[in-house]
Amino acid sequence: MSTATDDVREDAPPKAPKPTKQQRRAASIADQASGGIKMLLIKIVALGIVDALALFAVFVLISHEQWLVTGVVVAVTALVNWIYFSRRKLPAKYLTPGVIFLVVFQVFVLGYTAYIAFTNYGTGHNGTKEQAVSSLMASSLERVPDSPTYGVTVVERGDELGLLVTDPDGEALVGTNEEPLHEASGAQFDGDVAVSADGWTSLKFADVLARTDEVTALAVPYSDDPNDGAIRTPDGSKGYLYTSTLEYDAEAGTMTDLSTGTVYSDTGVGAFTAEDGTKLLPGWQITVGFDNFVRAITDTRLSGPLVYVTLWTFAFALLSVATTFFLGLFLAIVFNDMRMRGRKYYRTLMILPYAIPSFLSALVWAGMMNQSFGFINQVLLGGADIPWLTDPWLAKVSILLVNLWLGFPYMFLVCMGALQSIPEDIQEAATVDGAKPWAVFRLIKLPLLLVTVAPLLIASFAFNFNNFNTIYMLTDGGPRDANAPIPVGFTDILITMVYKVAFTGQTRDYGLASAYSIIIFIVVAVISIIAFRRTKSLEELN
Amino acid sequence: MRVNRKSLLAAGAVAVVATLGLAGCAGSDSGSDAESTTSGKLTVWVDSERVDALQGAADAYTEKTGVKVDLVGKDVADIKDDFIQQVPTGKGPDIVMGAHDWLGELSTNGVVAPLELGDSAGDYLPVAIDASTYEGTVYMLPYAVENIAMLRNADLIPEPASSFDDMLAKGKAAGLDHPFVVEQGAEGNPYHLYPFQTAFGAPVFGSGAEGYNPDDLQLGNTGGEQFATWLGSQGKNGTGAFNTDIDGDIAKEAFTSGKAAFWLTGPWNVGAAVDAGINVAIDPIPSPTSEAAQPFAGVKGFFVSAESKNKVAANDFLVNYIGTEDVQLELFKAGNVLPALTAAAETASSDPIVAGFATVGADAVPMPAIPAMGQVWQYWGIAEAAIINGADPVATWQKLASDVQAAIDAG
Numbered sequence: 001m002s003t004a005t006d007d008v009r010e011d012a013p014p015k016a017p018k019p020t021k022q023q024r025r026a027a028s029i030a031d032q033a034s035g036g037i038k039m040l041l042i043k044i045v046a047l048g049i050v051d052a053l054a055l056f057a058v059f060v061l062i063s064h065e066q067w068l069v070t071g072v073v074v075a076v077t078a079l080v081n082w083i084y085f086s087r088r089k090l091p092a093k094y095l096t097p098g099v100i101f102l103v104v105f106q107v108f109v110l111g112y113t114a115y116i117a118f119t120n121y122g123t124g125h126n127g128t129k130e131q132a133v134s135s136l137m138a139s140s141l142e143r144v145p146d147s148p149t150y151g152v153t154v155v156e157r158g159d160e161l162g163l164l165v166t167d168p169d170g171e172a173l174v175g176t177n178e179e180p181l182h183e184a185s186g187a188q189f190d191g192d193v194a195v196s197a198d199g200w201t202s203l204k205f206a207d208v209l210a211r212t213d214e215v216t217a218l219a220v221p222y223s224d225d226p227n228d229g230a231i232r233t234p235d236g237s238k239g240y241l242y243t244s245t246l247e248y249d250a251e252a253g254t255m256t257d258l259s260t261g262t263v264y265s266d267t268g269v270g271a272f273t274a275e276d277g278t279k280l281l282p283g284w285q286i287t288v289g290f291d292n293f294v295r296a297i298t299d300t301r302l303s304g305p306l307v308y309v310t311l312w313t314f315a316f317a318l319l320s321v322a323t324t325f326f327l328g329l330f331l332a333i334v335f336n337d338m339r340m341r342g343r344k345y346y347r348t349l350m351i352l353p354y355a356i357p358s359f360l361s362a363l364v365w366a367g368m369m370n371q372s373f374g375f376i377n378q379v380l381l382g383g384a385d386i387p388w389l390t391d392p393w394l395a396k397v398s399i400l401l402v403n404l405w406l407g408f409p410y411m412f413l414v415c416m417g418a419l420q421s422i423p424e425d426i427q428e429a430a431t432v433d434g435a436k437p438w439a440v441f442r443l444i445k446l447p448l449l450l451v452t453v454a455p456l457l458i459a460s461f462a463f464n465f466n467n468f469n470t471i472y473m474l475t476d477g478g479p480r481d482a483n484a485p486i487p488v489g490f491t492d493i494l495i496t497m498v499y500k501v502a503f504t505g506q507t508r509d510y511g512l513a514s515a516y517s518i519i520i521f522i523v524v525a526v527i528s529i530i531a532f533r534r535t536k537s538l539e540e541l542n
Numbered sequence: 543m544r545v546n547r548k549s550l551l552a553a554g555a556v557a558v559v560a561t562l563g564l565a566g567c568a569g570s571d572s573g574s575d576a577e578s579t580t581s582g583k584l585t586v587w588v589d590s591e592r593v594d595a596l597q598g599a600a601d602a603y604t605e606k607t608g609v610k611v612d613l614v615g616k617d618v619a620d621i622k623d624d625f626i627q628q629v630p631t632g633k634g635p636d637i638v639m640g641a642h643d644w645l646g647e648l649s650t651n652g653v654v655a656p657l658e659l660g661d662s663a664g665d666y667l668p669v670a671i672d673a674s675t676y677e678g679t680v681y682m683l684p685y686a687v688e689n690i691a692m693l694r695n696a697d698l699i700p701e702p703a704s705s706f707d708d709m710l711a712k713g714k715a716a717g718l719d720h721p722f723v724v725e726q727g728a729e730g731n732p733y734h735l736y737p738f739q740t741a742f743g744a745p746v747f748g749s750g751a752e753g754y755n756p757d758d759l760q761l762g763n764t765g766g767e768q769f770a771t772w773l774g775s776q777g778k779n780g781t782g783a784f785n786t787d788i789d790g791d792i793a794k795e796a797f798t799s800g801k802a803a804f805w806l807t808g809p810w811n812v813g814a815a816v817d818a819g820i821n822v823a824i825d826p827i828p829s830p831t832s833e834a835a836q837p838f839a840g841v842k843g844f845f846v847s848a849e850s851k852n853k854v855a856a857n858d859f860l861v862n863y864i865g866t867e868d869v870q871l872e873l874f875k876a877g878n879v880l881p882a883l884t885a886a887a888e889t890a891s892s893d894p895i896v897a898g899f900a901t902v903g904a905d906a907v908p909m910p911a912i913p914a915m916g917q918v919w920q921y922w923g924i925a926e927a928a929i930i931n932g933a934d935p936v937a938t939w940q941k942l943a944s945d946v947q948a949a950i951d952a953g
Contacts, residue, residue, distance in 0.1 A: 123913070126651040127630030135652030135848050139679055149660045206608055209582055212854045234658045235857040282652030301952060372787040390728055390786075390931075478728050480924045482933075482941070485948060487920040504920045507647075507913060508626075 024088070047084055051077060076100065110521075117514035120270050120288045123507045129266075129284040133248055136255065136272070136280060140246035144229050151193035152231070152239035154208050154215055155200035161211070163220045164202070165231055165239055166194045174200065175220035181231065208236040246280075255280060292515035302501065305481065305488040313493040316399065317464040321457055323404045328411025329449075333441075336419050347416075354409035362473035365402045369474075390479050392490040399491050403470050407460070418452045419445070454535040461531070462524045466495045494520050583610040584855055585635040586844075587625065590615035592639065595876035599869040609855045622647070629653040629849050636850040637860065642673040642841040645681055645911035654681050655846045655853060662865055670882035673841035673908035678752045682843035683860040684882035685873050689839045690734060691902035692828065693797065693805040693812065696821040703804070706738070706830040710783060713803050722804040723793040726786045726930070730923030733909075734806055735773070735784075737827045737835035740907070742769035746918055747910055756914035756950065761922075762943025770929055770939035772830055777930035786927045809879055809899050824898025826905075839906035841882060917949035 054077035061070040083092045151166040162176040164184060172187035172194035186198035196202045208215055219230035222241060229243035247256045255264040255272045264272035264280050271283025335343050368375040369388035377384045388398045430440045477489035477496050487504055488497050502513030588596055593615040600611035622644050628634030648654040656679045663671055670684035698716050703709030713721015724734050743765035748758035776783040797805035798818035815822045827835040846856045870886035880900050881887045891897040925942035929935045
């Protein structure tokens with residue numbers, strides 16, 4: 001780009017008048033003059049790579065008939081090209097990549113979560129109604145007890161498929177979906193199994209595979225009486241006699257249990273439901289409106305634990321931020337003092353916890369805090385019997401301790417940077433005026449520090465509010481609250497409780513989990529907005 | 543000027559990455575459904591460790607039928623959830639390798655197709671067929687049967703223990719602080735305690751012809767209360783045989799270093815013990831009562847996707863290829879777990895360790911695959927851990943039974 005455009009950008013106050021025609025022309029001439037052929041080449045190569053990738057993506061997407069995504073990719077690529085080839089889109093050139101990331105990784109994810117929160121997506125409500133019907137029909141087939149295995153050959157007449165069946169007596173029978181089994185004329189045998197008959201073409205195995213859908217749909221009635229069942233072949237070479245226990249009436253949209261006569265109909269709850277409320281599973285996915293949110297708040301099994309889990313979540317997040325911040329600040333002040341020797345080495349040591357992945361160190365801590373075999377009790381405390389992770393209160397303390405260990409290096413780094421940016425002369429002036437060191441710190445340094453650090457503290461609060469890793473790896477929410485009707489423990493925070501409610505055992509409830517996530521998101525967002533508003537008053541100090 | 547050049551470069555690089563990200567997202571949206579739409583190709587999701595063992599069967603099948611078999615090694619922890627999520631979208635594999643206790647969840651989600659074993663059903667161990675059957679329908683081709691048994695350090699204790707008390711006495715006589723270890727942990731481990739529970743006649747669910755009955759919770763019966771009382775007497779305030787501070791790693795360490803003579807665990811840990819130079823013998827689980835201590839049997843096998851476009855080939859491949867002795871023995875070599883096919887199981891039992899597990903497995907009961915079981919696990923271990931740590935056994939056990947019943951009713 002040009003120095004000229006940059007100057008325009010830097011010098012222009014927010015509400016500057018539009019550059020005049022002459023200025024613009026000057027800018028574009030300067031742009032051309034200073035850009036140089038090298039820059040242009042790099043630009044073309046970079047955009048070429050982007051376009052090539054987009055083209056590849058488009059081909060892949062078209063082959064999978066993903067029209068909407070294809071359209072989005074084409075539109076975004078065109079936009080990117082336009083922005084970077086244009087001469088006067090400097091702000092856009094900086095903003096575009098960030099905006100793309102924002103849309104892909106934040107807006108889309110949030111939107112999709114919100115969508116799921118309004119559906120009944122979860123175990124038993126996993127797919128479409130058609131899939132549920134076909135799955136129910138498939139599992140309702142029961143092999144007739146003590147019926148023999150029939151050798152079968154898949155045969156074809158015109159476009160119609162049939163089965164050439166050899167019954168245990170060695171007799172060859174043939175039939176189709178419409179035509180019950182009857183004697184086949186002119187049957188040829190290979191061993192015990194009839195392989196061809198007059199008027200029918202036998203399919204080779206490869207043809208059977210190619211027409212799998214038709215072959216699996218083949219059910220040749222055993223006789224004119226439908227109660228006798230039908231012959232089906234799961235593998236194209238052996239046939240078995242099945243009867244079905246369910247009957248689907250596509251027009252009425254009902255499933256009928258043939259053995260009991262119970263009628264299951266679609267009552268709008270995403271599963272075939274009988275009058276007494278019994279559901280046939282699998283059901284299918286439907287949107288359920290605010291049901292998940294209502295359940296999230298009103299479920300009587302959840303409401304009791306929800307209160308103290310919420311309180312502990314706030315306590316955990318606030319205390320984690322406070323402890324890490326003050327320890328980090330204290331160390332930063334100490335290591336910022338010129339009289340301290342060997343500061344470099346100490347600083348390196350301080351950062352060490354930061355370098356280890358947090359879930360790994362949480363696991364290590366869990367091992368060290370084991371009551372009878374842990375390093376802390378056995379070695380450091382000489383065989384003490386302290387229930388670090390199994391006593392409700394001590395477990396909370398342990399979590400805060402481990403989180404302090406994990407989090408203070410970050411605060412230490414942040415505070416050190418912020419402290420160094422506070423001008424020395426302020427402190428000198430205060431000292432000259434006779435202020436004590438504590439007063440200097442409390443009245444001058446800390447407020448100045450908070451101006452820079454406060455937004456990071458809010459972010460850190462939001463992070464700890466959803467700090468799944470530490471809780472999950474260290475205590476998994478335990479020790480368990482034996483009085484609670486759901487599997488929740490004394491150190492569970494909201495996010496780990498949601499995880500347990502929605503994902504323990506064999507029942508997944510993605511809808512409910514998404515509703516909870518959105519509620520948590522709103523809580524964190526509201527707190528952050530209020531906190532950011534309040535920190536604005538700090539900035540007036542500057 | 544230099545700053546400008548750099549900024550353009552940076553912007554270009556970010557744009558490339560962003561588009562890559564976009565393309566990546568778009569690609570992964572629809573990356574894997576080509577496999578199941580084209581006929582003549584089977585996609586099989588396999589536990590990564592067993593890809594090599596299956597490759598031979600896959601190649602042989604391709605040679606005979608022309609159907610290409612594409613084995614995809616997957617991380618065991620992700621297979622089930624990925625399968626459940628991908629099948630309804632028309633993606634996902636034709637066949638997936640898994641464990642029988644997934645069946646309830648897979649079937650409730652409608653993602654598995656029934657499998658007809660035909661006459662070959664009689665060729666498998668009965669427990670394997672029981673486990674593969676859900677609500678009267680077979681869904682799984684079994685290949686391995688897994689259960690826990692008592693590992694004994696034959697150098698320390700030359701004779702098998704005749705009962706639970708005898709085991710502790712033998713260990714004490716040999717001068718061990720912890721004669722017996724079993725994996726527990728703060729949340730308990732009901733899987734490893736189940737043999738003792740069955741010895742008191744307290745199964746989780748009653749069972750009928752169609753398998754376990756979720757409406758018949760047996761957990762809280764009098765046998766269960768007796769078991770709870772016994773468990774309390776072997777916990778912190780009793781003999782100390784059970785300890786919730788002992789997790790899998792601590793138990794392994796105790797046995798492999800010779801500090802414990804008995805270790806209740808599965809075949810997956812035998813290798814570690816043998817490598818540590820322990821002279822391992824496999825014993826039946828010493829019972830605390832006069833009844834046999836029956837562990838859970840876990841059966842592993844293959845499922846066919848409900849949305850597979852190649853069901854015929856998938857059925858043919860499983861029933862007629864994976865169900866053969868050679869393939870079952872290949873899979874056995876990869877995992878050292880007893881094959882589900884009777885003939886292969888007999889061949890594999892020439893190894894005394896496999897034979898030991900097989901003997902114990904003859905008494906094993908299939909782990910319930912019904913979804914209601916999920917409601918049991920989440921309370922079960924916690925209650926047992928509390929009893930081990932000194933909570934009132936009978937009251938805790940009754941609370942467990944009522945919590946589970948409430949959870950089943952609510953869910």
